Amino acid sequence: MQNYPKNLVYTKDHEWALVTDNIIRVGITQFAVDQLGDVTMVDLPSENQSISKGVIFGSIESVKAVSDLFAPITGTVTKINSALLDAPELINDAPYDNGWMIEVSIDDPNELKELLTATDYEAFIAQ
Protein backbone atom coordinates (compact mmCIF):
# COMPACT_ATOMS: atom_id res chain seq x y z
CA MET A 1 0.00 0.00 0.00
CA GLN A 2 1.41 3.34 -1.11
CA ASN A 3 -1.48 5.23 0.49
CA TYR A 4 0.49 6.50 3.49
CA PRO A 5 4.16 7.07 2.68
CA LYS A 6 6.56 6.09 5.44
CA ASN A 7 8.64 9.27 5.12
CA LEU A 8 5.72 11.43 6.26
CA VAL A 9 4.11 12.05 9.62
CA TYR A 10 0.37 12.44 10.13
CA THR A 11 -2.36 14.02 12.24
CA LYS A 12 -5.73 12.70 13.33
CA ASP A 13 -7.25 15.51 11.24
CA HIS A 14 -5.94 13.60 8.18
CA GLU A 15 -3.06 15.86 7.28
CA TRP A 16 0.43 14.76 6.41
CA ALA A 17 3.68 16.61 7.08
CA LEU A 18 7.06 16.22 5.46
CA VAL A 19 9.78 17.39 7.85
CA THR A 20 12.95 18.93 6.39
CA ASP A 21 15.16 20.57 9.03
CA ASN A 22 13.06 23.32 10.57
CA ILE A 23 10.39 23.38 7.84
CA ILE A 24 7.38 21.16 7.35
CA ARG A 25 5.38 20.82 4.17
CA VAL A 26 1.68 20.06 4.81
CA GLY A 27 -1.09 18.47 2.80
CA ILE A 28 -4.05 16.14 3.27
CA THR A 29 -3.94 12.35 3.16
CA GLN A 30 -5.34 9.97 0.59
CA PHE A 31 -7.92 9.00 3.19
CA ALA A 32 -9.11 12.61 3.42
CA VAL A 33 -9.14 12.93 -0.36
CA ASP A 34 -11.25 9.78 -0.66
CA GLN A 35 -13.69 11.11 1.90
CA LEU A 36 -13.96 14.53 0.24
CA GLY A 37 -14.28 13.45 -3.36
CA ASP A 38 -13.54 16.02 -6.05
CA VAL A 39 -11.95 19.13 -4.57
CA THR A 40 -13.35 22.36 -6.05
CA MET A 41 -11.65 25.08 -4.01
CA VAL A 42 -8.99 25.59 -1.34
CA ASP A 43 -8.54 28.56 0.94
CA LEU A 44 -4.99 28.90 2.24
CA PRO A 45 -3.40 31.35 4.67
CA SER A 46 -1.03 34.03 3.39
CA GLU A 47 2.71 33.73 3.59
CA ASN A 48 4.20 34.97 6.88
CA GLN A 49 0.93 34.27 8.67
CA SER A 50 1.25 32.52 12.04
CA ILE A 51 -0.68 29.35 12.59
CA SER A 52 -1.31 27.41 15.78
CA LYS A 53 -1.40 23.70 16.26
CA GLY A 54 -4.95 22.36 16.11
CA VAL A 55 -6.41 25.69 14.95
CA ILE A 56 -8.06 26.24 11.57
CA PHE A 57 -5.62 27.57 8.96
CA GLY A 58 -7.79 27.22 5.85
CA SER A 59 -10.63 25.33 4.27
CA ILE A 60 -11.20 22.89 1.47
CA GLU A 61 -14.35 22.61 -0.63
CA SER A 62 -15.44 19.53 -2.52
CA VAL A 63 -18.55 18.93 -4.58
CA LYS A 64 -19.93 17.29 -1.45
CA ALA A 65 -19.10 19.71 1.36
CA VAL A 66 -16.76 22.24 2.90
CA SER A 67 -14.22 21.17 5.53
CA ASP A 68 -11.77 23.03 7.73
CA LEU A 69 -8.03 22.48 7.63
CA PHE A 70 -6.29 22.26 11.02
CA ALA A 71 -2.68 23.22 11.59
CA PRO A 72 -0.53 20.21 12.49
CA ILE A 73 1.95 22.43 14.26
CA THR A 74 2.56 25.96 15.53
CA GLY A 75 4.68 28.16 13.33
CA THR A 76 4.82 30.64 10.48
CA VAL A 77 3.71 29.98 6.92
CA THR A 78 6.76 30.41 4.68
CA LYS A 79 5.24 29.32 1.40
CA ILE A 80 1.86 28.36 -0.05
CA ASN A 81 1.14 26.19 -3.07
CA SER A 82 -0.54 28.88 -5.13
CA ALA A 83 -1.08 26.43 -8.01
CA LEU A 84 -3.95 25.02 -5.94
CA LEU A 85 -5.88 28.27 -6.16
CA ASP A 86 -6.49 27.72 -9.87
CA ALA A 87 -6.15 23.95 -9.96
CA PRO A 88 -7.53 22.46 -6.73
CA GLU A 89 -7.90 19.10 -8.48
CA LEU A 90 -4.13 18.66 -7.96
CA ILE A 91 -5.10 17.57 -4.45
CA ASN A 92 -7.10 14.67 -5.90
CA ASP A 93 -4.45 13.82 -8.46
CA ALA A 94 -1.39 13.89 -6.22
CA PRO A 95 -2.17 14.62 -2.56
CA TYR A 96 1.44 13.99 -1.39
CA ASP A 97 3.13 15.69 -4.30
CA ASN A 98 1.69 18.57 -6.40
CA GLY A 99 -1.27 18.71 -4.03
CA TRP A 100 0.77 19.99 -1.06
CA MET A 101 -0.72 23.06 0.60
CA ILE A 102 1.65 25.06 2.79
CA GLU A 103 5.16 25.11 4.21
CA VAL A 104 5.60 26.16 7.80
CA SER A 105 8.67 27.05 9.85
CA ILE A 106 8.36 25.23 13.15
CA ASP A 107 8.26 27.17 16.44
CA ASP A 108 8.78 24.21 18.75
CA PRO A 109 10.36 21.00 17.37
CA ASN A 110 8.96 19.12 20.38
CA GLU A 111 5.51 19.34 18.79
CA LEU A 112 6.74 17.02 16.05
CA LYS A 113 6.81 14.16 18.54
CA GLU A 114 3.03 14.32 18.78
CA LEU A 115 2.54 13.56 15.09
CA LEU A 116 1.75 10.00 14.03
CA THR A 117 3.91 7.64 12.03
CA ALA A 118 2.42 6.08 8.89
CA THR A 119 1.83 2.85 10.81
CA ASP A 120 0.07 4.68 13.66
CA TYR A 121 -2.00 6.68 11.23
CA GLU A 122 -3.09 3.59 9.33
CA ALA A 123 -4.07 1.98 12.63
CA PHE A 124 -6.00 5.14 13.56
CA ILE A 125 -8.07 5.24 10.37
CA ALA A 126 -8.67 1.49 10.54
CA GLN A 127 -10.51 2.00 13.85
Next chain:
Amino acid sequence: MTTDLLYSPLNAIHLKEKATMVPFAGWSMPIQYPQGVRHEHNAVRQTSGLFDVSHMGLVVIYGDDAEHTIQNLITNDISTLIDGSSLYTVFCNESGGIIDDCIVYRENNKRYLIILNAANHHKDTEWIKNHLLMDTAFLDLSKDTALIALQGPEAVSLISDLSKDNLQELQRFHFKKALINDLSCTIARTGYTGEDGFEIICNNETSIALWQLLQTNGATPCGLAARDTLRLEAKLCLYGNDIDETTTPYEACLGWLVKPNASDFIGKESLIAQKKQGISKKLVGFVMNDRGIPRQGYPILSCENKPIGKVTSGNAFITQGGAIGMGYVPSEHATIDHNILIDCRGKYISATIVKGSFYSRS
Protein backbone atom coordinates in the same frame (compact mmCIF):
# COMPACT_ATOMS: atom_id res chain seq x y z
CA MET B 1 -37.24 5.95 13.25
CA THR B 2 -35.54 3.18 11.33
CA THR B 3 -36.98 1.88 8.13
CA ASP B 4 -35.56 -0.69 5.80
CA LEU B 5 -33.96 0.81 2.75
CA LEU B 6 -35.28 -0.04 -0.66
CA TYR B 7 -32.82 -1.30 -3.26
CA SER B 8 -32.77 -0.47 -6.93
CA PRO B 9 -32.89 -3.47 -9.29
CA LEU B 10 -29.44 -2.22 -10.38
CA ASN B 11 -28.02 -2.38 -6.87
CA ALA B 12 -25.74 -5.34 -7.59
CA ILE B 13 -24.22 -3.48 -10.54
CA HIS B 14 -23.54 -0.39 -8.43
CA LEU B 15 -21.80 -2.52 -5.82
CA LYS B 16 -19.75 -4.27 -8.47
CA GLU B 17 -18.74 -0.89 -9.90
CA LYS B 18 -17.70 0.14 -6.36
CA ALA B 19 -20.10 3.05 -6.23
CA THR B 20 -20.46 4.95 -2.97
CA MET B 21 -23.98 4.10 -1.87
CA VAL B 22 -26.01 6.48 0.28
CA PRO B 23 -29.53 6.42 1.67
CA PHE B 24 -31.66 8.80 -0.38
CA ALA B 25 -35.41 9.21 0.12
CA GLY B 26 -35.63 5.72 1.57
CA TRP B 27 -33.53 4.09 -1.16
CA SER B 28 -29.91 3.02 -1.22
CA MET B 29 -28.57 4.84 -4.28
CA PRO B 30 -25.14 5.51 -5.84
CA ILE B 31 -23.88 9.01 -5.06
CA GLN B 32 -20.75 8.53 -7.17
CA TYR B 33 -18.50 5.93 -8.76
CA PRO B 34 -14.74 5.64 -8.10
CA GLN B 35 -13.62 8.08 -10.80
CA GLY B 36 -15.51 10.88 -9.10
CA VAL B 37 -18.10 13.53 -9.70
CA ARG B 38 -15.99 15.71 -11.98
CA HIS B 39 -15.31 12.79 -14.31
CA GLU B 40 -19.00 11.87 -14.40
CA HIS B 41 -20.14 15.46 -14.84
CA ASN B 42 -17.75 16.01 -17.74
CA ALA B 43 -18.80 12.73 -19.38
CA VAL B 44 -22.39 14.01 -19.53
CA ARG B 45 -21.29 17.37 -20.95
CA GLN B 46 -18.90 15.83 -23.50
CA THR B 47 -20.03 12.27 -24.29
CA SER B 48 -22.78 10.45 -22.40
CA GLY B 49 -23.66 9.44 -18.86
CA LEU B 50 -25.90 6.79 -17.42
CA PHE B 51 -27.97 7.38 -14.27
CA ASP B 52 -30.00 4.97 -12.19
CA VAL B 53 -33.04 6.96 -11.09
CA SER B 54 -35.16 3.95 -10.21
CA HIS B 55 -35.88 5.51 -6.83
CA MET B 56 -38.21 8.01 -8.48
CA GLY B 57 -41.93 7.40 -8.16
CA LEU B 58 -43.82 6.04 -11.16
CA VAL B 59 -47.59 5.92 -11.04
CA VAL B 60 -50.30 5.23 -13.58
CA ILE B 61 -53.66 6.98 -13.55
CA TYR B 62 -56.21 5.37 -15.82
CA GLY B 63 -59.91 5.30 -16.49
CA ASP B 64 -62.59 7.40 -18.14
CA ASP B 65 -61.89 10.42 -15.95
CA ALA B 66 -58.10 10.12 -15.87
CA GLU B 67 -57.63 13.34 -17.81
CA HIS B 68 -59.87 15.37 -15.50
CA THR B 69 -58.32 13.79 -12.44
CA ILE B 70 -54.87 14.88 -13.51
CA GLN B 71 -55.89 18.33 -14.72
CA ASN B 72 -57.36 19.01 -11.29
CA LEU B 73 -53.94 18.23 -9.79
CA ILE B 74 -51.57 20.03 -12.16
CA THR B 75 -51.08 23.68 -13.09
CA ASN B 76 -50.06 22.95 -16.67
CA ASP B 77 -52.66 22.29 -19.39
CA ILE B 78 -53.19 18.57 -19.93
CA SER B 79 -55.28 19.24 -23.05
CA THR B 80 -52.09 20.19 -24.90
CA LEU B 81 -50.87 16.58 -24.68
CA ILE B 82 -51.29 14.09 -27.48
CA ASP B 83 -50.72 10.33 -27.25
CA GLY B 84 -47.00 9.82 -26.77
CA SER B 85 -46.21 13.28 -25.45
CA SER B 86 -45.43 14.49 -21.95
CA LEU B 87 -45.18 17.73 -20.02
CA TYR B 88 -43.34 19.09 -17.04
CA THR B 89 -45.65 20.48 -14.38
CA VAL B 90 -46.22 20.97 -10.66
CA PHE B 91 -48.88 19.89 -8.19
CA CYS B 92 -49.93 22.82 -6.01
CA ASN B 93 -51.93 23.06 -2.82
CA GLU B 94 -54.90 25.45 -2.46
CA SER B 95 -52.64 28.38 -1.65
CA GLY B 96 -50.43 27.75 -4.67
CA GLY B 97 -47.52 26.19 -2.77
CA ILE B 98 -45.72 23.48 -4.72
CA ILE B 99 -46.43 19.93 -3.50
CA ASP B 100 -44.13 18.39 -6.10
CA ASP B 101 -42.82 18.84 -9.62
CA CYS B 102 -43.30 15.96 -12.02
CA ILE B 103 -43.66 14.85 -15.63
CA VAL B 104 -47.03 13.65 -16.91
CA TYR B 105 -46.98 11.27 -19.91
CA ARG B 106 -50.08 10.60 -21.97
CA GLU B 107 -50.26 7.05 -23.31
CA ASN B 108 -53.84 7.75 -24.39
CA ASN B 109 -56.61 9.92 -23.03
CA LYS B 110 -57.58 7.22 -20.55
CA ARG B 111 -54.12 6.29 -19.35
CA TYR B 112 -51.31 8.52 -18.08
CA LEU B 113 -47.98 7.93 -16.36
CA ILE B 114 -46.53 10.35 -13.83
CA ILE B 115 -42.93 10.38 -12.66
CA LEU B 116 -42.57 11.87 -9.19
CA ASN B 117 -39.75 12.79 -6.84
CA ALA B 118 -38.74 9.90 -4.61
CA ALA B 119 -38.74 12.14 -1.54
CA ASN B 120 -42.37 13.05 -2.16
CA HIS B 121 -43.58 9.63 -3.17
CA HIS B 122 -45.76 8.97 -0.14
CA LYS B 123 -47.15 12.50 0.04
CA ASP B 124 -47.92 12.54 -3.69
CA THR B 125 -49.58 9.16 -3.85
CA GLU B 126 -51.82 10.09 -0.90
CA TRP B 127 -52.64 13.38 -2.61
CA ILE B 128 -53.47 11.64 -5.87
CA LYS B 129 -55.56 8.92 -4.21
CA ASN B 130 -57.54 11.55 -2.33
CA HIS B 131 -58.34 13.34 -5.57
CA LEU B 132 -59.24 10.46 -7.87
CA LEU B 133 -62.47 11.15 -9.70
CA MET B 134 -65.10 8.51 -10.38
CA ASP B 135 -64.11 5.81 -12.84
CA THR B 136 -60.45 6.50 -12.35
CA ALA B 137 -57.90 4.20 -10.80
CA PHE B 138 -54.38 4.46 -9.63
CA LEU B 139 -51.44 2.06 -9.85
CA ASP B 140 -48.11 2.54 -8.15
CA LEU B 141 -45.38 0.91 -10.24
CA SER B 142 -42.48 2.51 -8.37
CA LYS B 143 -41.08 -0.71 -6.95
CA ASP B 144 -41.72 -2.79 -10.06
CA THR B 145 -39.98 -0.63 -12.62
CA ALA B 146 -36.52 0.71 -13.21
CA LEU B 147 -35.79 4.16 -14.53
CA ILE B 148 -32.51 4.84 -16.33
CA ALA B 149 -31.43 8.19 -17.74
CA LEU B 150 -28.99 8.37 -20.64
CA GLN B 151 -27.80 11.95 -21.05
CA GLY B 152 -25.22 13.82 -23.08
CA PRO B 153 -24.33 14.91 -26.61
CA GLU B 154 -23.63 11.30 -27.66
CA ALA B 155 -26.82 9.87 -26.12
CA VAL B 156 -28.78 10.02 -29.37
CA SER B 157 -26.18 8.31 -31.55
CA LEU B 158 -25.51 5.72 -28.86
CA ILE B 159 -29.17 4.73 -28.59
CA SER B 160 -29.83 4.95 -32.33
CA ASP B 161 -27.09 2.42 -32.99
CA LEU B 162 -28.84 -0.02 -30.68
CA SER B 163 -32.43 0.39 -31.85
CA LYS B 164 -34.41 0.22 -35.08
CA ASP B 165 -37.13 2.45 -33.67
CA ASN B 166 -35.86 5.76 -35.08
CA LEU B 167 -35.26 7.14 -31.62
CA GLN B 168 -33.22 9.99 -33.09
CA GLU B 169 -36.54 11.24 -34.50
CA LEU B 170 -38.25 11.26 -31.12
CA GLN B 171 -39.08 14.85 -30.26
CA ARG B 172 -38.27 16.50 -26.97
CA PHE B 173 -40.87 15.54 -24.32
CA HIS B 174 -42.22 12.76 -26.54
CA PHE B 175 -41.99 9.07 -25.68
CA LYS B 176 -42.71 5.68 -27.16
CA LYS B 177 -42.32 1.98 -26.63
CA ALA B 178 -39.13 0.73 -28.24
CA LEU B 179 -36.71 -2.13 -28.41
CA ILE B 180 -33.10 -1.42 -27.53
CA ASN B 181 -31.40 -4.47 -28.95
CA ASP B 182 -34.07 -6.95 -27.89
CA LEU B 183 -34.87 -5.18 -24.63
CA SER B 184 -38.36 -3.81 -24.34
CA CYS B 185 -38.79 -0.38 -22.76
CA THR B 186 -40.60 2.94 -22.85
CA ILE B 187 -38.25 5.73 -23.80
CA ALA B 188 -38.78 9.48 -23.42
CA ARG B 189 -36.70 12.37 -24.79
CA THR B 190 -36.41 14.06 -21.39
CA GLY B 191 -33.77 14.66 -18.78
CA TYR B 192 -32.46 16.62 -15.85
CA THR B 193 -28.96 17.60 -16.88
CA GLY B 194 -29.24 20.39 -19.44
CA GLU B 195 -28.18 17.96 -22.18
CA ASP B 196 -30.05 16.07 -24.85
CA GLY B 197 -30.90 12.53 -23.91
CA PHE B 198 -33.45 10.00 -22.82
CA GLU B 199 -35.15 8.65 -19.76
CA ILE B 200 -35.98 4.96 -20.07
CA ILE B 201 -38.62 3.04 -18.16
CA CYS B 202 -38.32 -0.74 -18.11
CA ASN B 203 -39.18 -3.60 -15.82
CA ASN B 204 -36.74 -4.55 -13.09
CA GLU B 205 -35.59 -7.71 -14.86
CA THR B 206 -34.71 -5.87 -18.07
CA SER B 207 -32.88 -3.03 -16.36
CA ILE B 208 -29.63 -4.89 -15.67
CA ALA B 209 -29.14 -5.98 -19.27
CA LEU B 210 -30.08 -2.50 -20.49
CA TRP B 211 -27.65 -0.78 -18.14
CA GLN B 212 -24.82 -3.13 -19.16
CA LEU B 213 -25.62 -2.63 -22.82
CA LEU B 214 -25.52 1.15 -22.55
CA GLN B 215 -22.38 1.09 -20.45
CA THR B 216 -20.62 -1.30 -22.83
CA ASN B 217 -21.46 1.06 -25.66
CA GLY B 218 -19.72 3.97 -24.01
CA ALA B 219 -22.02 5.60 -21.45
CA THR B 220 -20.31 6.51 -18.17
CA PRO B 221 -22.14 5.47 -14.97
CA CYS B 222 -23.00 8.62 -12.99
CA GLY B 223 -24.30 9.03 -9.46
CA LEU B 224 -26.68 11.40 -7.77
CA ALA B 225 -23.92 13.92 -6.99
CA ALA B 226 -23.23 14.54 -10.69
CA ARG B 227 -26.95 14.66 -11.35
CA ASP B 228 -27.13 17.50 -8.82
CA THR B 229 -24.19 19.51 -10.23
CA LEU B 230 -25.54 19.04 -13.77
CA ARG B 231 -29.10 20.12 -12.97
CA LEU B 232 -27.79 23.13 -11.03
CA GLU B 233 -25.81 24.35 -14.07
CA ALA B 234 -28.99 24.03 -16.13
CA LYS B 235 -30.82 25.94 -13.36
CA LEU B 236 -33.34 23.15 -12.93
CA CYS B 237 -35.09 23.23 -9.57
CA LEU B 238 -34.59 20.48 -7.00
CA TYR B 239 -37.63 19.84 -4.85
CA GLY B 240 -36.82 20.36 -1.18
CA ASN B 241 -34.00 22.78 -2.03
CA ASP B 242 -35.35 25.32 -4.50
CA ILE B 243 -39.07 24.62 -4.36
CA ASP B 244 -41.41 23.38 -1.67
CA GLU B 245 -44.86 24.08 -0.26
CA THR B 246 -43.82 27.58 0.87
CA THR B 247 -42.95 28.62 -2.68
CA THR B 248 -45.27 29.08 -5.63
CA PRO B 249 -44.48 28.50 -9.31
CA TYR B 250 -44.42 32.25 -9.95
CA GLU B 251 -41.88 32.79 -7.18
CA ALA B 252 -39.79 29.87 -8.45
CA CYS B 253 -39.60 31.22 -12.03
CA LEU B 254 -41.88 28.37 -13.04
CA GLY B 255 -44.75 30.65 -14.03
CA TRP B 256 -44.65 29.08 -17.49
CA LEU B 257 -46.04 25.92 -15.89
CA VAL B 258 -49.20 27.74 -14.78
CA LYS B 259 -51.91 27.83 -17.43
CA PRO B 260 -54.84 29.87 -16.13
CA ASN B 261 -56.76 28.97 -19.29
CA ALA B 262 -56.64 25.28 -18.44
CA SER B 263 -59.67 23.73 -16.77
CA ASP B 264 -59.85 24.28 -13.03
CA PHE B 265 -57.03 22.93 -10.91
CA ILE B 266 -56.16 23.05 -7.24
CA GLY B 267 -54.46 26.33 -6.38
CA LYS B 268 -55.63 28.17 -9.49
CA GLU B 269 -57.44 30.98 -7.68
CA SER B 270 -54.51 31.67 -5.40
CA LEU B 271 -52.08 31.64 -8.29
CA ILE B 272 -54.21 33.98 -10.40
CA ALA B 273 -54.44 36.34 -7.42
CA GLN B 274 -50.67 36.19 -6.88
CA LYS B 275 -50.01 36.86 -10.54
CA LYS B 276 -52.26 39.94 -10.31
CA GLN B 277 -50.76 41.27 -7.07
CA GLY B 278 -47.20 40.46 -7.98
CA ILE B 279 -44.74 38.33 -6.04
CA SER B 280 -42.76 39.50 -3.05
CA LYS B 281 -39.84 37.05 -3.44
CA LYS B 282 -38.26 35.42 -6.42
CA LEU B 283 -35.84 32.58 -7.10
CA VAL B 284 -32.71 33.93 -8.76
CA GLY B 285 -29.54 32.38 -10.10
CA PHE B 286 -26.23 34.01 -9.29
CA VAL B 287 -22.59 33.68 -10.26
CA MET B 288 -19.88 34.21 -7.64
CA ASN B 289 -17.52 37.07 -8.51
CA ASP B 290 -14.77 35.97 -6.15
CA ARG B 291 -13.50 32.79 -4.54
CA GLY B 292 -16.27 31.17 -2.53
CA ILE B 293 -18.72 28.36 -2.99
CA PRO B 294 -22.33 29.01 -2.02
CA ARG B 295 -24.15 26.21 -0.24
CA GLN B 296 -27.73 25.57 0.79
CA GLY B 297 -28.64 27.72 3.79
CA TYR B 298 -25.90 30.34 3.43
CA PRO B 299 -27.36 33.85 3.96
CA ILE B 300 -27.77 36.19 0.99
CA LEU B 301 -27.15 39.87 1.77
CA SER B 302 -27.75 43.08 -0.08
CA CYS B 303 -24.71 45.16 -0.99
CA GLU B 304 -25.51 47.13 2.16
CA ASN B 305 -24.92 43.93 4.21
CA LYS B 306 -28.61 43.51 4.98
CA PRO B 307 -29.85 39.88 5.06
CA ILE B 308 -32.32 39.40 2.21
CA GLY B 309 -32.54 35.65 1.68
CA LYS B 310 -30.91 32.24 1.75
CA VAL B 311 -29.09 30.10 -0.77
CA THR B 312 -31.27 27.14 -1.82
CA SER B 313 -28.67 25.35 -4.01
CA GLY B 314 -25.05 26.07 -4.82
CA ASN B 315 -21.84 24.44 -5.87
CA ALA B 316 -18.75 24.77 -8.02
CA PHE B 317 -19.53 25.56 -11.68
CA ILE B 318 -17.80 22.43 -12.87
CA THR B 319 -18.27 22.98 -16.61
CA GLN B 320 -17.02 26.56 -16.78
CA GLY B 321 -15.19 27.23 -13.51
CA GLY B 322 -16.10 29.46 -10.59
CA ALA B 323 -19.19 28.84 -8.52
CA ILE B 324 -22.94 29.32 -8.92
CA GLY B 325 -26.05 29.21 -6.82
CA MET B 326 -29.74 29.87 -6.52
CA GLY B 327 -31.85 31.43 -3.81
CA TYR B 328 -34.89 33.52 -3.02
CA VAL B 329 -34.54 37.28 -2.66
CA PRO B 330 -37.16 40.04 -2.35
CA SER B 331 -38.47 41.02 -5.77
CA GLU B 332 -36.83 44.45 -5.62
CA HIS B 333 -33.44 42.72 -5.55
CA ALA B 334 -34.31 40.14 -8.21
CA THR B 335 -33.01 41.99 -11.22
CA ILE B 336 -30.48 40.77 -13.76
CA ASP B 337 -26.93 42.09 -13.19
CA HIS B 338 -27.84 43.15 -9.64
CA ASN B 339 -25.01 42.48 -7.17
CA ILE B 340 -25.55 40.66 -3.90
CA LEU B 341 -23.32 39.17 -1.21
CA ILE B 342 -23.18 35.56 -0.09
CA ASP B 343 -22.12 34.90 3.50
CA CYS B 344 -19.76 31.95 2.98
CA ARG B 345 -19.04 30.96 6.58
CA GLY B 346 -18.38 34.52 7.66
CA LYS B 347 -16.76 35.76 4.47
CA TYR B 348 -18.97 38.02 2.38
CA ILE B 349 -18.36 37.15 -1.25
CA SER B 350 -19.80 39.24 -4.07
CA ALA B 351 -22.15 37.59 -6.56
CA THR B 352 -24.15 38.81 -9.55
CA ILE B 353 -27.68 37.76 -10.46
CA VAL B 354 -27.77 36.32 -13.97
CA LYS B 355 -30.52 35.50 -16.40
CA GLY B 356 -31.61 31.96 -17.22
CA SER B 357 -29.53 28.83 -16.97
CA PHE B 358 -25.81 29.03 -16.15
CA TYR B 359 -24.93 26.49 -18.79
CA SER B 360 -26.56 26.07 -22.20
CA ARG B 361 -25.53 23.37 -24.60
CA SER B 362 -24.36 24.62 -27.94
